[in-house]
Amino acid sequence: MAAAALQPVPASAPMSDEDAAGQAYFDRIIAEDSRIEPTDWMPEAYRKTLMRQISQHAHSEIIGMQPEANWITRAPSLKRKSILMAKVQDEAGHGLYLYSAAETLGTPRDVLNQQLLDGKAKYSSIFNYPARSWADMGAIGWLVDGAAIANQVPLCRASYGPYGRAMVRICKEESFHQRQGFEILLELSHGTPEQKQMAQDAVNRFYAPALMMFGPPDDDSPNSKQSMAWNIKRFSNDELRQRFVGMIAEQVKVLGLTLPDPELRFDEETGKWIHMELDWQEFKDVIAGRGPCNAQRLARRREAHENGAWVREAARAYAEKQNNKRKAGAA
Amino acid sequence: MSNQPNIWPLWEVFVRSSRGLSHVHAGSLHAPDAEMALRNARDLYTRRNEGVSIWVVPSDAITASDPDAKGSFFESPQGKDYRHATYYTKSEGVKHL
Amino acid sequence: MSTHQDHSLDSFGDAAASATRVTPGNALRPEDIALQTDRPTEDVAQYALRLGDDSLVLAQRLGHWISRGPEIEEDIALGNIALDLLGHARSFLTYAGHAWDKTEDDLAYWREEDEFRSAWIFEQPNGDFGVTIARQLVVSVFQRLLYSRLVNSTDATIAAISAKALKEVDYHRDHATQWTLRLGDGTEESHRRMQEALELMWPYVDELFDDDELTERIGAVGVLPSSLRAEFDAEIAAVLDEATLTLPAVPRASGGGRRGEHTEHLGYLLAEMQVLARKHPGATW
Numbered sequence: 001m002a003a004a005a006l007q008p009v010p011a012s013a014p015m016s017d018e019d020a021a022g023q024a025y026f027d028r029i030i031a032e033d034s035r036i037e038p039t040d041w042m043p044e045a046y047r048k049t050l051m052r053q054i055s056q057h058a059h060s061e062i063i064g065m066q067p068e069a070n071w072i073t074r075a076p077s078l079k080r081k082s083i084l085m086a087k088v089q090d091e092a093g094h095g096l097y098l099y100s101a102a103e104t105l106g107t108p109r110d111v112l113n114q115q116l117l118d119g120k121a122k123y124s125s126i127f128n129y130p131a132r133s134w135a136d137m138g139a140i141g142w143l144v145d146g147a148a149i150a151n152q153v154p155l156c157r158a159s160y161g162p163y164g165r166a167m168v169r170i171c172k173e174e175s176f177h178q179r180q181g182f183e184i185l186l187e188l189s190h191g192t193p194e195q196k197q198m199a200q201d202a203v204n205r206f207y208a209p210a211l212m213m214f215g216p217p218d219d220d221s222p223n224s225k226q227s228m229a230w231n232i233k234r235f236s237n238d239e240l241r242q243r244f245v246g247m248i249a250e251q252v253k254v255l256g257l258t259l260p261d262p263e264l265r266f267d268e269e270t271g272k273w274i275h276m277e278l279d280w281q282e283f284k285d286v287i288a289g290r291g292p293c294n295a296q297r298l299a300r301r302r303e304a305h306e307n308g309a310w311v312r313e314a315a316r317a318y319a320e321k322q323n324n325k326r327k328a329g330a331a
Numbered sequence: 332m333s334n335q336p337n338i339w340p341l342w343e344v345f346v347r348s349s350r351g352l353s354h355v356h357a358g359s360l361h362a363p364d365a366e367m368a369l370r371n372a373r374d375l376y377t378r379r380n381e382g383v384s385i386w387v388v389p390s391d392a393i394t395a396s397d398p399d400a401k402g403s404f405f406e407s408p409q410g411k412d413y414r415h416a417t418y419y420t421k422s423e424g425v426k427h428l
Numbered sequence: 429m430s431t432h433q434d435h436s437l438d439s440f441g442d443a444a445a446s447a448t449r450v451t452p453g454n455a456l457r458p459e460d461i462a463l464q465t466d467r468p469t470e471d472v473a474q475y476a477l478r479l480g481d482d483s484l485v486l487a488q489r490l491g492h493w494i495s496r497g498p499e500i501e502e503d504i505a506l507g508n509i510a511l512d513l514l515g516h517a518r519s520f521l522t523y524a525g526h527a528w529d530k531t532e533d534d535l536a537y538w539r540e541e542d543e544f545r546s547a548w549i550f551e552q553p554n555g556d557f558g559v560t561i562a563r564q565l566v567v568s569v570f571q572r573l574l575y576s577r578l579v580n581s582t583d584a585t586i587a588a589i590s591a592k593a594l595k596e597v598d599y600h601r602d603h604a605t606q607w608t609l610r611l612g613d614g615t616e617e618s619h620r621r622m623q624e625a626l627e628l629m630w631p632y633v634d635e636l637f638d639d640d641e642l643t644e645r646i647g648a649v650g651v652l653p654s655s656l657r658a659e660f661d662a663e664i665a666a667v668l669d670e671a672t673l674t675l676p677a678v679p680r681a682s683g684g685g686r687r688g689e690h691t692e693h694l695g696y697l698l699a700e701m702q703v704l705a706r707k708h709p710g711a712t713w
Contacts, residue, residue: 069494076713078514089511101358103341108341307556313618
């Protein structure tokens with residue numbers, strides 16, 4: 001079976017009968033394109049891959065709140081303020097859905113959170129770019145959420161049940177995020193010359209980072225093959241990037257803006273979109289912590305966590321007191 | 332349940348989406364106690380009118396069937412076709428049966 | 429006030445609309461109010477402006493918490509409360525604006541500090557989570573009592589907005605109460621912080637219950653703030669007692685928000701809120 005073939009058992013550690021049976025069962029579920037559930041036997045590498053992917057995804061939602069929260073207090077109309085608040089709040093919710101899925105794999109949220117605060121866990125590098133103008137709220141919604149949706153829709157069918165279910169919920173909610181972003185840009189591009197310029201500038205800055213959200217090219221993405229064999233990933237990075245760039249190339253016309261990509265064209269012969277060379281060195285730098293906002297984003301997360309410690313402690317202490325009272329009352 | 336003083340325990344959330352339907356598992360969340368768990372569940376899982384009633388249960392209070400015992404636990408009903416109406420073919424076509 | 433005339437509400441001016449859209453208990457939206465054609469009198473508009481400004485200023489304060497809460501679950505809870513308040517503000521401001529041909533955004537973004545009619549407690553800084561909860565406790569208990577009377581306002585629109593708001597502030601009160609109990613009767617540190625937070629907030633409580641010429645003139649359109657005081661005191665006393673906290677005995681601040689005289693905090697709050705809109709006069713968003 002394909003999945004088993006990609007999971008060589010080291011000769012030094014022969015599988016126990018139990019593990020062999022588990023592996024066979026797991027392989028059958030994957031081959032049938034059915035779902036693995038939390039209490040099922042699963043290969044350790046599968047568990048680790050999922051844990052890494054889901055927790056990174058959760059961290060991205062939580063860190064991703066910051067560039068947009070940055071504009072809640074300055075949103076230029078009350079309607080936009082409501083929309084933005086609801087959106088950032090949704091992201092907190094999405095983070096929680098995902099942590100909830102990650103926890104079913106056996107690692108508690110506080111451990112995952114600590115990995116984030118210690119700088120040991122990764123999150124989507126796009127959120128290490130600053131949201132400089134109001135138009136960035138548009139570009140983030142249209143391009144960043146757009147790319148996220150393109151990534152996430154296939155994940156609704158991920159082989160790990162809790163992950164797929166979290167993604168279904170998230171995808172339903174995300175479609176509003178992309179639309180509101182698009183409409184912000186639409187409004188700006190039909191507004192004053194300064195507004196249109198603001199919109200174009202935001203698109204210029206977020207275009208390449210958004211394309212990089214799909215991850216490195218297929219020939220430089222060592223983990224992709226295994227993830228696809230396990231039915232976690234359904235399409236390769238380049239396939240998803242293709243699909244996305246094709247969509248935004250059309251949508252940008254409605255906006256009356258341009259994409260900052262002189263090489264962008266549809267190649268009739270191959271049926272593929274050609275886009276500019278992306279700066280993968282920058283991508284790696286930002287992931288490694290050298291982006292414009294990495295330090296700021298983590299500092300804010302740590303600050304919230306530390307400032308909240310006394311509150312969390314108080315609530316637990318209160319719960320314990322109440323429990324004791326109840327027990328004393330019952331005795 | 333964690334013993335660290337500032338970490339909240341995990342709760343499973345079940346939401347009844349409308350009257351007449353069962354509560355269905357929606358996911359989990361952290362909360363210091365049941366009262367706050369209910370409120371957090373309301374804010375997290377029913378932001379878009381998804382529910383009319385919520386249950387919260389401490390995650391460690393749930394007892395699950397043993398996944399390794401799948402065969403002995405869940406395969407016994409297989410082969411007992413006579414539990415299903417479709418098994419009884421001779422009465423097919425008789426009205427109101 | 430500016431003469432800026434930007435009607436950015438999508439549905440503004442829909443000819444098919446009528447005042448009958450507004451019914452108490454419906455999920456009333458600011459967009460529905462905007463479709464109404466009846467103009468409030470100057471007094472009613474001024475009263476609606478107070479209600480709107482209270483909620484707007486507080487929503488602006490609470491909006492800052494999102495991504496900074498003590499736990500992510502609480503980011504969502506505070507976000508919900510801020511969204512509710514912003515909804516109330518938009519409805520009241522839209523209604524008030526009908527008197528002067530202004531939109532909610534004209535009123536929110538193009539008035540000066542001394543044109544805001546919010547009471548002082550709403551503009552007090554967030555402080556730590558305890559301070560925010562102390563402010564929430566006072567405000568939500570007050571607003572619940574207020575809206576529970578205003579559902580019977582002789583002004584149909586104020587009654588309708590209040591009916592929607594009442595259910596929401598009832599939840600805000602529950603949220604604030606739950607947290608007051610947990611912080612008050614949690615750890616030694618949380619008890620100390622919560623008591624300090626109450627002391628910090630209490631000078632601004634009395635202003636909420638000041639009657640003035642407007643509240644006397646409008647009669648049954650509104651409610652005399654002083655008439656809510658006894659119930660407020662009883663409710664607060666019960667919560668503080670259960671939370672093992674003490675009612676602060678501190679002198680009241682003079683107040684003056686209803687006349688447009690504010691504490692030093694409002695200027696900064698408005699500067700931040702208005703900066704972008706004011707950079708682009710006449711723009712739509």
